[in-house]
Amino acid sequence: MEDRNTNVNAKITHHIAVYAFPFGSHGSPLLNIIRRLAALAPRNKVHFSFFSTPNSINTLFPKGSKFDVDCPNIKAYEVWDGKPVGYVSKGNPLEEIDLFLKAVARPGALKKVLEEAEENVGVKVSCVMGDAFLSYLLCDLALEVKVPWVSCWIPGEHSFCVHVYTDAIRQRFGTQGIEEGREEENLDFLPGLNKIRVKDIPDGIVTGNIDSPISQLLHKMSQVLPYASAICLSSCEELDPIVTNDLKSKLSNVFAVGPLSLVVAPSKVADTYNCLGWLDQQRPNSVVYVSFGSVATPTPNELFALAEALQASGLKFLWSMKDHLKVHFPNGFLESNKENGMIVPWAPQVDVLAHGAVGVFITHFGYHSIIESIAAEVPMIGRPFLGDHKLNGRLVEAVWKIGLKVEGGVFTKNKVVKSLDRILWCDEGKKMKETIKNLNNVVRKAIAPDGSSNKNFKLLLELVMKT
Template sequence: MEMSNATMPSDGRAASHVALFAFPFSSHPTSLLQITRRLAASAPTTVFSFFNTAQSNGCIFLGPRERETNENNIRRCDIWDGVREGYVFKGKPQEKIELFMTEAPETLRKAVAVAEAETGRRVSCMVSDGFLWFVEQMAEAAAVPWVVCWTSGGHSLSIHINTDLIRERVGIEGADVGKDQALTFIPGMSRIRIQDLPDGVILGNLESPVSKILHKMGQVLYRASLVFANSFEELDPAITDDLNSKLRRFINVGPMNLLMQQKHPKGSAESCLEWLDEQEVNSVAYVGFGSVAMLSKDEITALGEALEESGIKFLWSLKEDMKEFLPEGFVERNMGKGMVLPWVPQFKVLEHGAVGVCITHFGWNSVLECVAAEVPMIGRPCLADNMLIGRLAEVVWEIGVQVEGGVLTRDGVRKCLELVLNSDEGKKLKKNITRLGKVAREAVRPPNGSSFANFSILLEIATK
């Protein structure tokens, strides 16, 4: 384990020791580390042991020498990823997740014992990603509070809590009612259809590792002392009220990207910000599909053709190994008109006044960043709860549009670009997301913002 020296109370009294357990996949660890940093800055005499796989920690932590002084009470604790030496991967979907989850309960129990011995402080609270439902058993055995971090929004959490009810009411694959049926029997879900549900609830593979994890989580989450989500109350008041009726306590503490600015390694590709400085207001399309969502090679080609034919300027975050699927000569022909980079500081890009639209997969973090930056979206859902979030963005909040047929085509993207940037409907999307962005910023603003006040509740429960 790698760690920094924890700040000790000057009077020698015992202080809190919070154990935080990350789900080491996708953007989950980043979200938990963001809130950990905020907690650590607010409780400098509390030790925060952050448990995550070495590979994941290596991606989200800057080196020890680069840590700020307010992170001296965060301990980076590297744990085993569950892959035994010599193991040959079979190529199964979610294989790494299954391997990690099989070993994680025992791995984390041992790691906590080591952390307690090294700090001389018994763990006083356990904070886990919602996916790590088994931490409830660890917290119960230790007689400490179990606090759950849900890195997405309230709608998806509600679906997983209500999975058994949904399966009972509509049948597997929606066989009893049809996929257009709305979930009117769940508060706040009257405009969500069966076809919008994440795979593994009633559609797709109900026996996949992630499906089983989320189903189990939904069954035990009511035992948590507190569940907090990366959202803000004003976005989904009906959902927030319903979750509070089904859980011991539920609060929103986001958008987390507004709580603390993310740290980027030295040498980050920020030349794009200088290029954006030279562009007109609302004239650039930003394209970003996160670190996990994957487009087919045909969709990458089609998207490139649409951007080029539309004449719009663009900034595209695209991995190096995907650039071969761009139209031939695309980068060369569009020098000056656009940039294609393997990584960009996404929130800084979205905040830039030159960006007028974001083409995305409707990942929750990306949507919240678009809301905070007041940038309407064109979305192509790819995985997990993307379909649900896309439905919310298009029909409930009216801050974006989904591409026709759920697949990127040259004509489909061009139509969406024209709609968002050059039509009355696009002006309405911009107006709606501008209003929502102001609400989001108010939510995190001291002293009366809803998320700001809710963070105080989280801090009290985690560190008391």
């Protein structure tokens, strides 16, 4: 049998295969990790083959191209998304995830595209990297082709930690439903999670459907991670050294290389709807920015209540939301708020949050949105929806103390107005501003040229190139 690491091409010495989980906000951060590694590596010696679905590739790479603009040593290859011919989306992302997972789990599916890249590059793959959501598949692939495997966790280290400890949490609380009152218990038996409650952890561990495809995928991840050659975290060590050090004691070569949205400068995006021009006309710290990412959407009743709250507050607001959702606004809301508010289908979030006019961010508590808010020093009001949102919200409110989770976890007019008052007009809000500024300074030190994140990137590249 031919050695997988035979150098067929005299120039390229290392060929890294990278597999993305092509849903939500997973693809872009993983590509940013690879871009950073590709920029640090000798371009004529290290090549990265990036595998994802056609739709994901079209989003991440220049239209019509499968090469990265800034890093020519990255090339994209298509993986089948599992959708049959004539498939029509029903708007259910879980269905599309299930189709994809079944497609990539077919015997030989991942190896086939790997071999296609090997033939194209002319060099055998020397290392497999990929989204931790695909760990159980990538572990098997790496074993089959006899190369090291690096698992990349895209959200925060706290959510990673609770998934790593899934079996321990299940042993403590069971999987048949939480006994009354126990949902308030803290995870104080896990290092660094003493303020996280059972009700804060993602569904699929001890609550919700533990047999769902995502739950099973993440449980399998927790079981195979000890076999990974390295773990790459998209956070930085300084955000919670207790959690990071505990992970280092349990797993091999844990490298915290983030926050990625700050380590890798985002591509400049066009301000299509002149959001920044509108913000230029507003007073400092006076605008409420509202956005729930690309997946989460409040219920019609909550959209109605949030609109009522913004109008009742009298505050200026910039709201990023799809046009078809406007039908859920109160009658006359759009007409009566032409001067007070701006509603756009999309906003350049990083630039918006960094604008001095923005005083508070109403969000879904997505991890990357939280990091962008910390970087801009803007306190948050959050309504968690799915995945790690509840856990992230608990961190924001009870651990870092840089924002509030809306009372009861759903938007009502009075609760939103109350939260806005607490942040914008009370001493509590002033303290949050000071705290988030200090937290931003911690993060900025981590991503400085001599900071821990850049050091870890170099260590990660060294490990990848040792193969």
